[in-house]
Amino acid sequence: MRYRRTDVVERALEVLDRYGLPDLTMRRLGTELGVQPSALYHHFANKQTLLAAVADEILARGRRPLPEAAAWEERAVAVCAGLRDAMLAYRDGAEVVATVHAFGLGAAGPAADLESTLRAAGLPDGLARTAARTLLHYVFGHVSEEQTHLQAGSAGAIADAPREASDFRTGLALVIDGIRLRRESLAR
Amino acid sequence: MRYRRTDVVERALEVLDRYGLPDLTMRRLGTELGVQPSALYHHFANKQTLLAAVADEILARGRRPLPEAAAWEERAVAVCAGLRDAMLAYRDGAEVVATVHAFGLGAAGPAADLESTLRAAGLPDGLARTAARTLLHYVFGHVSEEQTHLQAGSAGAIADAPREASDFRTGLALVIDGIRLRRESLAR
DNA sequence: ACCTGAACACCGTTCAAGT
DNA sequence: ACCTGAACACCGTTCAAGT
Numbered sequence: 019m020r021y022r023r024t025d026v027v028e029r030a031l032e033v034l035d036r037y038g039l040p041d042l043t044m045r046r047l048g049t050e051l052g053v054q055p056s057a058l059y060h061h062f063a064n065k066q067t068l069l070a071a072v073a074d075e076i077l078a079r080g081r082r083p084l085p086e087a088a089a090w091e092e093r094a095v096a097v098c099a100g101l102r103d104a105m106l107a108y109r110d111g112a113e114v115v116a117t118v119h120a121f122g123l124g125a126a127g128p129a130a131d132l133e134s135t136l137r138a139a140g141l142p143d144g145l146a147r148t149a150a151r152t153l154l155h156y157v158f159g160h161v162s163e164e165q166t167h168l169q170a171g172s173a174g175a176i177a178d179a180p181r182e183a184s185d186f187r188t189g190l191a192l193v194i195d196g197i198r199l200r201r202e203s204l205a206r
Numbered sequence: 207m208r209y210r211r212t213d214v215v216e217r218a219l220e221v222l223d224r225y226g227l228p229d230l231t232m233r234r235l236g237t238e239l240g241v242q243p244s245a246l247y248h249h250f251a252n253k254q255t256l257l258a259a260v261a262d263e264i265l266a267r268g269r270r271p272l273p274e275a276a277a278w279e280e281r282a283v284a285v286c287a288g289l290r291d292a293m294l295a296y297r298d299g300a301e302v303v304a305t306v307h308a309f310g311l312g313a314a315g316p317a318a319d320l321e322s323t324l325r326a327a328g329l330p331d332g333l334a335r336t337a338a339r340t341l342l343h344y345v346f347g348h349v350s351e352e353q354t355h356l357q358a359g360s361a362g363a364i365a366d367a368p369r370e371a372s373d374f375r376t377g378l379a380l381v382i383d384g385i386r387l388r389r390e391s392l393a394r
Numbered sequence: 395a396c397c398t399g400a401a402c403a404c405c406g407t408t409c410a411a412g413t
Numbered sequence: 414a415c416c417t418g419a420a421c422a423c424c425g426t427t428c429a430a431g432t
Contacts, residue, residue: 043423043424044424044425044426045425055425055426056427059425059426059427
């Protein structure tokens with residue numbers, strides 16, 4: 019069997035979702051594809067690069083159109099909620115996306131969307147960047163914790179899911195409110 | 207040579223600070239102590255437990271008294287800034303503390319301090335918990351990114367250090383402002 | 395272009411046995 | 414109580430060679 023880069027990413031996503039990030043190893047993925055682990059290095063320079071492609075695919079599959087003619091708050095919330103949904107759709111998705119973003123190897127879409135949304139809302143560039151990063155840190159942190167809890171799989175975790183989702187909105191609103199306050203004090 | 211648990215933690219901290227988290231392995235630490243890796247399992251059930259002790263020690267060494275008779279905003283900022291300083295004091299400190307906290311194995315002090323500060327400020331329990339988590343997610347995310355950037359060691363990173371510190375305050379103020387707004391709207 | 399086979403330099407953890 | 418020695422079951426990555 020001969021594969022292309024996209025075939026490898028697709029299979030990596032399956033392994034991730036079925037067995038989790040600790041089991042997504044180059045050797046395991048090779049076995050899954052019926053290929054030597056070394057063969058993967060024809061498609062990717064190293065494991066980090068592969069993970070970056072996996073993170074970008076998770077985000078691409080979760081991509082939804084942003085509300086066009088909406089208030090900046092609504093757009094920012096939509097980006098964050100969309101990011102959350104995309105990450106929750108795959109086992110360990112939050113950890114994969116957050117790690118890849120931290121290493122600067124990919125998953126840059128949401129950051130760019132947030133920053134441009136905040137600049138369009140009239141925030142000066144430096145503040146738009148800081149505020150966008152603050153939102154992202156919140157989303158990555160909250161959703162990673164939420165997903166770990168969900169995947170612990172206790173009956174309690176499943177019962178708590180709606181409260182987690184509502185907690186996500188609450189914390190998000192806190193940060194958005196802080197941004198709005200700063201924006202209004204600048205406009206005056 | 208015979209060691210106690212605290213000796214092992216101390217040496218682990220040295221290895222962490224000199225060589226970084228990827229080189230803090232059970233085998234490496236054993237070599238550093240002049241002991242077989244298996245000997246470490248007499249002191250710690252596994253590597254995660256050892257890392258939890260390391261994280262708690264990082265926080266203990268960075269501990270400073272909180273401003274007693276101060277506004278809740280000032281206390282919350284002091285907790286967050288103190289946490290940042292403690293994590294920045296050791297190589298890869300942010301990653302260690304954030305990981306241990308995420309796994310629920312330790313590093314619980316700052317979360318407890320923030321939550322009690324916010325409850326004392328009159329926030330209802332649920333909101334105090336959510337707001338404390340939001341602050342923590344921000345601090346862990348920001349400082350991890352800041353430390354990675356600093357440790358990349360480029361001339362640019364060092365020149366950017368003061369701006370990073372000021373960015374930390376800016377983002378932190380955003381979240382605090384959001385909490386204050388929610389608190390005031392509840393008091394009315 | 396894509397893969398094999400073999401090797402290199404590692405991991406965390408367990409466990410019987412020693413002092 | 415604390416440690417040794419050996420083993421088990423893995424890792425990521427490189428590289429010459431094959432088709």
